[in-house]
Amino acid sequence: MVQNRRVDIALRLDGKHVLLTGVTGFVGEALLQLVLDEVPGLRLTLLVRPKGTTSAEARIAALLKKPIFSELVERAGGVEALMASRVTALEGDLADVPPLPDDLDALVHCAGDVSFDPPVDEGFRTNVVGTRDLLGRMAEAGGATATAHYVHISTAYVAGRRRGVVEEGPVTHGADLEAELAWGLAQRQSVEHRSRTAAVLEKERRKAEKAHSRAGLLTAARATEEARKEWVKRELVRLGTERARSLGWTDCYTFTKALGERVVEEHAKRRPCSIVRPSIIESALVRPHPGWIEGFKMAEPLILAYGRGELPEFPAAADTIVDIVPVDHVVAAIVAVLAHPPEIGAPAYFHVSSGYRNPLTFRNLYNNVRQYFDKHPFIASERGAVRLPDWRFPGAQTVERLLSTSERAHKVADYVIGHAPRGDRTRDLARKLDQQGRRLEFLRRYLDLYREYAQAELRYDDGHTLALFQALSAEDQVRFAFDTAVVDWAVYLQDIHCPAVTAPIRKLDERRLASKRPDRSKLKALVPTTGEGASTEPGRRSNIAAYFDMDGTLLSSNVIEGFLWLRLQELSGLDRLAQLGRVASKVPSMVQAERRDRSDFLRTVYREYAGARLDELEAIVDGHLTTHVLTRLSPDAVRRIREHRKAGHRTVLITGAVSPLTRPLAPLFDDIEAAELAVDDRGRCTGHLARSPLVGESRAAWIEDHAREHGIDLAASFAYADSHSDLPLLATVGNPVAVRPDVSLFRHARRSHWTIVDWASPDTAARPLNPALETLA
Missing domain, CATH: 3.40.50.1000 (HAD superfamily/HAD-like)
Incomplete structure (x- = not known):
């Protein structure tokens, strides 16, 4: 139960020292902006790894120069003044967690591998080993840090491939954490060894020599080695995916995040621990400004592909819920959780999701995205507006059949073009065929990746999260809004999210149309090196x-x-x-x-x-x-x-x-x-x-x-x-x-x-x- 419910969050956290990880990521950046703006008495240490010759402190300074921090920086008197008064850099990362300060009151762990299909060893190393090492450093630090409130940012999809309502509590599964961890970490060495066997090398070498023998056998050898490395990466991804699905998860990401929660639950016996599980995190509803987003998340590539006319269907049922939550709701919930630590031995779980009380179906998502592009289409150069596909939601098997047929046709066409006489027409056909090939690769990747999510018939009960929100003061309910029931999906999708997602692409299109196309036929100008009238001797x-x-x-x-x-x-x-x-x-x-x-x-x-x-x-x-x-x-x-x-x-x-x-x-x-x-x-x-x-x-x-x-x-x-x-x-x-x-x-x-x-x-x-x-x- 939440104690002293009506005490404002800012007062609860006043004078506290909190360590944040992952602040250079999408969620971490939004979280940092929120606490700097709304919790002025909070002192922060940020765990950031150096990048090349750029130190952690320099990376944080660069982060604070982004537009969403401009008002904060101005009020503080500059980036240096803001850092001196409230922000300390701690150089390191999850691969090598440094010793932590011994006066921490809490730690919020936002960092982690967010790719749905990481190589299996990387997924385990980041989401399991990194979490364990971070918690180990908390225990080593002693002082207040040993019993500091640990807030772990997980994902709602740790529920895996089950159906129905998912409660806010531990995920029931029989996976042996230590056995799976040992297996996952050992796979790279195993796969590297297999990649050097005659069977794999002969196959890749024959393909490379067929493609490059005219250029030379060393060229073919280099291509063979590149192909071997790609094989290793694909195999590590495949192994992680198959092992995850064999145990009931959608992919390696959700599998390793679920095992990471087991690590947290073990440590919850000795310190207060909270686990926050967002669903699909998308652009901001209100703050730092409507539509704020950094990078492409889960839905953006699909929205853009649909607007381009390149996503003819999707393997989802029309009535399946797609659980989206704005990023500002996620970080507001994190801050509220941070301010309300649970009892030791009783970890708290919070779903930050929308599907239970404000469901958005794939049919509604499609209708809203289509309405947006009907009003604001992409322009296909001189041909005018892009023609939008009509989704009929025929089912995953039909979509797979259509894609497989297209892939076979592309393979035949590629063979014909590769053996056609050279000429302008042949090169133009090759260019168009390559464009089509990239589209098919995109469709294959995303349809394979998202098929499990598109067919997940899940509803995440967010009762604990709603109770926490209702326990806040009226003022905090405005400052830290995370009741997803208030989201109007038509307004959010058509007026906020889609405009934000498409804006940078439209700018690129405008530049392309202005220049008509990057001109690769323009030769580099040659300037006489010996002055005017350079000698030709x-x-x-x-x-x-x-x-x-x-x-x-x-x-x-x-x-x-x-x-x-x-x-x-x-x-x-x-x-x-x-x-x-x-x-x-x-x-x-x-x-x-x-x-x-x-x-x-x-x-x-x-x-x-x-x-x-x-x-x-x-x-x-x-x-x-x-x-x-x-x-x-x-x-x-x-x-x-x-x-x-x-x-x-x-x-x-x-x-x-x-x-x-x-x-x-x-x-x-x-x-x-x-x-x-x-x-x-x-x-x-x-x-x-x-x-x-x-x-x-x-x-x-x-x-x-x-x-x-x-x-x-x-x-x-x-x-x-x-x-x-x-x-x-x-x-x-x-x-x-x-x-x-x-x-x-x-x-x-x-x-x-x-x-x-x-x-x-x-x-x-x-x-x-x-x-x-x-x-x-």
Whole structure:
């Protein structure tokens, strides 16, 4: 029972010393603002971990500079004055709880892992071990702290997968705390070991090599290791979820929070302990101002996705209660609980929820959110307002079936796009397909995560919480309002919550529409490094270089075309037809070789030069192909090369094409690295190369060696290429540019925020790819 009911909260807490954890989080920040504003005689110690080189004290000072503290700071005479008079920093965190002051009157534990699907070891370490260590430090401190009032912020969802009314009391379950804790903490080492078994590694390596072998085996190896780490994370999440559900909880979060309560209940035998269980915490109803929220909580991603037209259905029954509570009600209840400690040995439980006395169903939530977006729609660029989905609440199985069908269709489409010829249309389709893929990933994650909550037929009895509220003075019922029965859901959702949630997104949309879209095709401006009229003489180059691929980047050509340009020129009409037929018959196998290993592909093509005289090939280029090669150069590419030269940069051509074909481009480049055909003692090509072709990672190694030799700063340098096989080359420099990229490189460039350009081919590129073919007509 609450003693001395009508004594104001501020008087009860006057002169008290309270430690708060989690003040940099959503609830903790709101709690700090409330007690600083309404309980002026309360002295606070804040447990905050340092972040990088930023100390705990500096983090608290930065926190107090936020807008919601502005009036408090102004009244106190500044952040430093407020901290000096009322706030002390205690550096540490739940992973390493420091010794606590020995004069604490209470401790409010708001910190914890609030992710619904944390890796299982992290969930146990934060929500169970962290709580135990904090309570252990209270006992060690001695003095008043040993018997201080401990207020534990839990969650209403520790009730798990049960149905019906949940009373404010201990959760009945048979889970063995120590056994589950030992198991949970041991899982990372176990999973790390399993991630290194042949079965897991072979699967991930095969996928990585299939995707990245053209770029190089080390690139594939790095991708394999990244995939292994992702597998570890997914497996730790999966293990936590499955163990939780096998014991009757929705997920690892609620499972570990319930076990954390067991730790508190054990310590309640020796000190006053209160457990506060909020339901789904959302934006403020009144204070610090209506709609105040930080970050995305549980409902926000779903509301935004619906407003974007990207959430076609939800796996909830229309009449199921979604239990939402404004954050200011939660922190007001915490302060009231803090001011009314229970007896030792009799822990107090308080549900801060709405579903028992003021239920909001999913149907009502949907109707209110839809009405809001009907009045205030998102704008889909020039297409106008986003079309909102009509929810019919068909049931979880139907929603799962629709999602699975969409995922299968996306997988098929992704395969087709990945094997389609490159081009503007292919890249545009890839971009749209990637957007759809991200939407499907979002739907899968949130539907899997929230399905249990959407189907939870629970009502949290909040009788203890209501009794506490009714015991407050009339003034405190205004200052510390937490009677959720007063919330008008239509007003809250349509006039407060949805506007607050969508406001930052609308600002981003306005900026996007103003700029039409972040322009990744805008190349970095080049400034002459040696002043106006910078010399283009090689001897006066700066320490910046620009590395260019040739085929597909500068020229609308490829290795096979280059071979035909050269070989068909020296053959008669019938021999040309025979050569064309022979090459055409090999194209399918060449394409497969190119996808497997570009080195093998180049060697296959260059075997066709066997018997040709190298000097005659050079003469053909000089006498017949120079004009043709130059007319196939992209004007945008030539302009960019000249910009680099004007800026004093060293220009370098690195290509898998044979060296004779690069002769027309020599005036544009300081250095040219091309494939050298091996010749016998008579000057005839053997069908082999003089040295291994530069492809994939070998190009990156060559560039690094070239940079060392010429004093090039690669971080300031540029590279231009079009193929996924050139990924290592592009990643070597600080300014990579993907030019008309294939789908794989296009996707990597978008993820990495690289510049993507579409250098148009010249009008003459519409002519036959091989000028020699003109004579066959």
